[in-house]
Each structure stands twice: as C-alpha cells, then as structure tokens.
Amino acid sequence: MSQIGKPPCDDGAIFHGDVSLPCSVSSRRWTLVAAVLGSGLAFIDGTVVNVALPSIQQDLGATTSDAQWVIESYALFLASLLLVGGVLGDRFGRRRIFMIGIALFALSSIGCSLSVGVGQLIAARAVQGIGAALLVPGSLALISATFPQSERGAAIGTWSAFSGITAAIGPVIGGFLVEHYSWIWAFLINVPIGIVLLLICMAKVPESRGSGGRSPIDAMGACLATIGLAGVVFALIEAPSRGWLAAPVWMAACIGIVALVLFVWVEGRSAAPMLPLSLFRERNFAGANLLTLLLYAALGGSLFFLPLNLIQVQGYGATFAGAALLPFIAIMFFLSRWAGTLVDVFGPRLPLVVGPIVAAFGFGLLAVPSVGSKYWTTFFPAICVLGFGMTVTIAPLTTTVMNALGPGLAGTASGINNAVSRAAGLLAIAIFGIVLTWAFNARLSHELASVSVPKELVSSVITQRQKLAGIVIPGGYPASATSTMRHAIDVSFVSGFRWVMLASAALALLSAISAWILIAERSGRSVDEHPGD
Template identity: 55%
Template sequence: MTVSPARPRDEGAVADAAADSLCKLSARPWVLAATILASSMVFIDGTVVNVALPALQRAFGASASDVQWVVESYALFLAALLLVGGAAGDRFGRRRVFALGVALFAVASIWCGMTGSVMQLIFARAVQGIGGALLVPGSLALISASFPEDERGKAIGTWSGYTAITAAIGPVVGGFLIEHVSWRLAFLINVPLALLVVFLTFRYVPESRDQRASGSLDWTGAALASIGLGCLVYGLIESSNKGWGDVTVIVTLVLAALMIAIFIGVELRHPAPMLPLGLFHSRNFSGANLLTLMLYAALGGGLYFLPINLILVQGYSAVAAGASLLPFVLLMFSLSRWSGGLVDRYGAKRPLVIGPMIAAIGFAWFAIPGVGGSYWANYFPAVLILGFGMSISVAPLTTTVMNAVDQSLAGAASGVNNAVSRTAALLAIAIFGIVMNLAFNVSLDRHLKNLNIVPETLHAIQMQRAKLAAIEFPEEASKREKALLKSAISQSYVSGFRWVMLLSALLALGSALSARVLISAHSQENKKS
C-alpha cells in the first residue's frame, strides 16, 4: 500500500515550467481545484484498492497473485510513463495532455467498475495507470504556469495539503462504499470527479508549453522501461506459483534484464532522454535516490499487506482498515512545515539518517502482533512511529534532490525521484509477495500436520493455497474443522506478514545507511549535471 502524498513531491517542476500564460486572478482558485481533484483521484486509487483486495478476492475467487496484478498493473504504467508524460505536456501543451489523462483515467475507471473478471480488471487498471502518468506531472506544471512566481509556493502548499487530506479520507470513504454498497462504486466515483475536472480545465486553465522543448519524445525509452519492468514484475510474481525453474519465469526474467540493459543504452544516446542518467553524476543525487528506492520499497511493499491482514485475519471492517493509516497521513501533514525546517537547522544528512531509523522501528513494531487484540494496542503505536519517521525524512529528501543538481535541471531531478519512489513500490510488492507466499506455505504445512482433518477437506484447502488468507472452507467441513483451519490459516498469514515487516525494517535501515555513506553533511554540494 503506497501512501502517495508521502512520496517526494514534484515541486521541482516549478522551476522547469514556463510562466508565460498566467491565468486571471479570478480563475486561480479553479485551477487549484482542477489540479487537486485530478491528483486526488490518482492518489486515492493508489490506496483505496488495497482496502478492496479482500472483496475482489471473494468476488472473483482470485488468487493472491491475481490481486497483486490489480495493484501492479496500475503502478507499472504509472511508474514507467511518468517521465515521458511530463515531457509530453511540455511539448504538446500541458492543459491538453492533462485533460487527456483525466479523460483516460475516467474511461478506465468505468471499465474497472463494470468489469466481469479479474483479468479485465487488471487491464483496466493498466489503462488507469497510463491516464495517471499523463495527468500527475501536469498538475504541478499547470500551477507553475498559471501562477506568478511570488504566489506559486503558496499554491503548491495548498495543493499538497488538500491532496494529503483527500488521500487520508479516500480509503475510509472507499471502505464504506465497499462494505455497504459495492467495491465497484470505489472506482465509479471517479467519473463525476473527472467530468468536473475536465469542465474546470477547459473553462479556467490556460494552455502552456515549454517553448524550449525540441526533438522527439523518448517513446523508445518509455516502451523499453514498460516492457522491462513488466517482465521483471511478471517473473517475480509468477515464480511463487510456477517456481523459479519454470521456462516462462526464466524467459521473462532474462527478457527483463535484456530490456533494461537496452533501455540504459538508449538513454545514454537519446538527445532528450526520459531518464537523464547524467544526473547521477551527483553523489548527493545518487544517494538520495538509493535512499528513496529502499525506503519507499519498504513503505509500498510492507503496507500493501496491512489491509489484507486487518480485514481477512484480524476481522476488521473495510472502513476500519481504510482508517487504520489515517494517523500516519495526518501526522505527516501536520509535521510537514516542522520537518522542512530541520534542513535549515541541521542540514539534510542528519534527518535522513535518523528518520529512516525511526521508520524501521515502526515497521518492526508491525511484526509484533499476532491474531487478535485491539488496534490501539497493536497497530496504532506502529503507525505513529512510522509516520513520525517518514515525517522527518520526506522534506529533507526532497530538498537534497533539489539541491544536488543545477536549478535548470530541478524539474527533471524531481521527476526522476518521483519515478524511483513509484518503481520501488512496484518491485517491492512483487518481491514481498514471494516472501509472503514462502512463509505462509511453510507455516501452513506445519499447522496442517497437527490437525485432525478429513482428507477431503484437507485437499480442498491445499488446492487453494494461492489465495493465502482468502482460502474458503468447504461447505461439508464441520464447525470444529472450520475453526481449526481458520486459526491455522490466520496464524500462517501473520507469519508471512511478520517476515514482510521485518524485511521492510531492514530496507529502512539500509536507506539510513545510504544517507550516512553517500549524502554530504552540508545542505549544498558542488552541483553536477
């Protein structure tokens, strides 16, 4: 589960956007409204779907890897096309590309809400990801192009605050709709929002583009990145079902390595690459992105499994599971100004070492609870500690990225860092899924050996291993057998969840180490392009 506002914000887009088409004073609130609503749709759909996963498993009888793909297909195209989406807006018109992204997102949301199979839902989510990749970069670029320089900071702060609030409320509202109406409405609610955004965009938002943009867009790089990441994620997810020796798994992983290697070659030669590799000549920039990769892998991968644990194992309602991370988001929102001041007072390095270390404690705390117990005793302390650690980390991380390169490259640097954070979550969910499957099956085997269950019932359970905590009991099973099996499955899932959270804690510690080793003690370094 990736909490989008916690990602490094693309504030550097401000420096890269042309301000030659400022909108009228009366239109500026509507520009903000359009960009906030559009961004909120993407952020909410990145979180609310995690709350819907148990309902999707029940509705379609889907396996754990199936519902992983519901999340991963969206994250894949959002991550792979984010940079080229921003470049397309600069080239063809930010309002035009932004509106296209909103329309595509709305159409895909209708498809998600009307789908009849999990496979159709996976494809619809992929289209949503493409729409998100077109509209997300445009949100801040449109604010930058529409507001004068002395008002942009306040406008971006307003955008950031309201998108954080909507991202916090979204899973709660989504959980209510899932529990009391249907999971389909969690997708269809995007449609009226998208229609309002399109109206506001064409009514109030002026068109703008970067007059300096020249040459062709890096569509080859975008295609190679999509194929390479897609093959890598497919190979990792399917390895849990088919095994590492399966020909399909081996071929897709080899193809992933080949595509990524070709992608790097193309980026080194392209006149306007979607991933400017020269940025990584900066030690601070490389260190900040390595930190981002590990910390957001921990966050996105670890918290993906939290709502599933709360709903299927702990017995929470969808609303309660959606609200479980509210303290995390609200803490980050309330501490954002304070954390920004840490850089001025101590420099970026110290917060970037301490923050991830505190986050690691939060992740480790999630590994303590078993089955049962209250939220306030078991999960609330972990949520608070994790939120505090991330609050200390995010603003210094963004500042380090921005200060590591020349100001003319700030937009590209921020875009790369944003893409890295999304790619980290994409890969982590696939890798953590392998850990979860392995730990779950080892634990389940151990528990089933000690249960006195009739062979027919035992066989029915064995055939559903791929569903993990969503395994359904045969109707002919006795009440005693169901209770025993429920306990065994729940404890097995908790066993896997503990390993996932401990792995997240290790990644957070690794991100602190990367800051300690690679990031300069001074807030500024000699910038390189």
C-alpha cells in the same frame, strides 16, 4: 494504500516549473482547483483500491498473485511512463495531455467497475495507469505554468492541504463504499470527479507548453523501461505459483533484464533521455535516489499487505481498515512544516539517517501483532512510529534532491525521484509477495500436519494456497474443524506478514546507511546545471 499521499519531490516540481503565463486571477484559481482534483484522483486510487482488494479477491475468486497484478498493472505504466507524460505535456500542451489523462482514467475506471473476471480488471487497471501517467505530471505542471513564482508558495500550500485531506478521507470513504455496497464503487467514485474536472479544464484552465518548444520524446526509453519492468515483475509475481523453471517465468525474467540493460545503454547515448544518467554523478542526488528506492520499496511493499491482514485475518471492516492509517497521515500533515526546517538546522544527512531508522523501528513494531490483536495496542503505535519516521525523512529528502543539481535541473531531478519512488513500490510488492508466499506455505504445511480435521477439508485448503488469507473454507464441516482450519490459515499469513515487515525494516536501515555514506553533511550544489557536458 501502497502509496500514501503525495510522493517525494512533488512540491519541487511546482516550485521550479516554467515561467508563468499571463492569465487572470480567476483562471489561476480554477487551475488550482483542477490540479487539486487531478491529484486527488491519483491519491484516492492509490489508497482505496488496496482496501477493496479482499472484496475483489473474494468476488472474483482471485489468487494473491491476481490481487498483486490489480495493483501492479496500474503502477507499472504509471512508473514507466511518468517522465514521458511530462514531456508530452510540454510538447503538445499541458491542458490537452492532462485532459486526455483524465478521460482515460475515468473511462478505465468504468471498465474496472464492469469487470466480471480478474483478467478484465487487470487490463482496465493497466489503461488506468497510462491515464495516470498523463494526469499526474500535468496536474503539477499546470500550477507552475499559471502561477508566478511569488504566488506559488500560497498555491502549493493550498494544494498540499487538500492533498492531505484527500489522502485522509479517501480510504475511509472507499472502505465505507466497499463494506456497505460493493468494490465496484472504489472505481466508480473516480467518474464524477473526472467529469467535473474535464468541464473545469475546458471552460477555465488556459493552455500552456514547455519553454523548450517541441520537446523530444524518448519513445525508445519509455518502451524499454516498460518492457523491462513488466518482464521482471511478471517473473517475480508468477514464480511462486508456476515455479522459476516454468517457461513463461524464466523467459519473462530474461526479456525484462535484457530490456533494462538496453534501457541503460540507450539512455546513456540518447540526445534527450527520459532518465539522464549523468545526473547520478552528483553524489547527493545519487544518494537521495538510492535512499528513495530502498525506503519507498519498504513502504510500498509492506502497505500492500497491511489491509489484507487487517481485513482477512484481524476481521476489521473495510471502513476501519481504510481509517487505520489516519494517524500516519495526520502526523505527516501536522509535522511536515517542522520537518522542512530540519535541513536548515542539521543539514540533510542527519534527518535522512534518523528518519529511516525510526521508520525501521515502526516496521519492526508492525511485525509484533498476532491473530486477534487489538488495533490500539499493536497496529496504532507501530503506524504512529512509522509515520513520524517518514515525516522526518520526506521534507529533507525533497530538499536534498532539489538542491543537488541547481534550479535549472530541479524539475528533472524531482521527476526522476518521483518515478523512482513509484518504481520502488512496484518492484517491492512483487518481491514481498514471494517472501510472504514462502513463509505462508511453510507455516501452513506445519499447521496442517498437526490438525485433526477431515482430509477432504485439508485438500480443499491446499488447492487454494495461492489465495493466502483469502482461502475460502467450504461448508458442510463441523464448526470445530472449520475454526481450526481458519486459525491455521490466519497464523500462517501472520507468519508471512512478519517476514515482510522485517524485510521492510531491513530496507529502511539500509536506506539510512546509504544516506550516511553518500549524503553530505551540508547541502550544496557541487556540479553545474549540465553535469557531464
């Protein structure tokens, strides 16, 4: 649930792809089916796994940092290899790389379901992220390579509609499977879809390659980006439990920072960089990506912890928790076309300022519910406000990114913005984990100092601090004692959750300020199609 629906600029990647190949109407239809199913795999996985986390944490005895790694190991490789995945498709064949991605994704999903320890699950999720990095850009490139420009509008309408349906029903179905069967079905649900998708691709989808021929692959950039993000994320996730002075933590932080610095240096000197730094000289493009970084950090980081609150603290079932964000998705689905007209009427700056401010208000409302709050009077209005704010933002953001550099660089611009949104969520989940853990521990210490329960029970809870709301209270104690302890744990988690929501609101407000400063009142390309040349 850390990524709801399609990220920004997916539409632009389709509209501004290569000239289509001559192929039959039947091939186009089957290609669209393959693209919908391929995107569906990624969308379902991005929402269902979050709903399954409380069950995974309980069954595998995982700490909160372990639960973070279940999400982060996948997001790490998807974010760092996403741009490379597109280049691989251009060079070696989009259908071929797409199918490799599907196979990796399906096989690693089986590996996830067979995991008997959290370490195995994290490793399988990492492989799944690599598969997604090959799968996601391929699903979009296939549409642009198969449909002529005159038919892409209808194709993208169909793709977007089914993407919305997938985003809506995926968490609900996943929550139902988790609640009534097991968390392993959150992963096994990918397997039959993957098999059908492979059969369709082999029989019906034509092969295509990029117009640039054998596109160069920025292997050094990809490796440095992966090492850099991995080092920083490892340090951020492990510091609350190990301490910042622990050798693995500070060494990972140093390696990550050095790798990211080298990444910037290499990209600035590479003949074919995966991240052309010269593009950021265009003010609208730089401003749109800064807004994306801040706002999607707020969204991805906060929504990681929302299902934990709903299930572990509020006591909702996994099915209900999976359906909790349906209002968000419905608002985006029904108002996205209207939001797309805002740039034409007001220019890009106003909606990119107003949208994040409304989203900040929604994050602030999510900080209000306490233990035992009713969904319809607390979470529901907050989610609706957040959904409206994001809806006002996303279409103008996509338009701004696509218009900033001109048609010749639209595909590159959309890919970069897409990767920025995913990297933002990756980093935010790790950072917000520190915030929530700090606030949780501070409040729990205060609560435990004032309760009258057996010392052994207090000691048992303290040793499980890293599980946060997933702490298991041992049996054999009076009901009054266990109830008191459960309340102390829940109140402590809500205290940390409120800090996370307020931090998200602050990031959203900062994104609005960045838009006000950097985004022009009227969109228009102010650089040529090869800035920096």
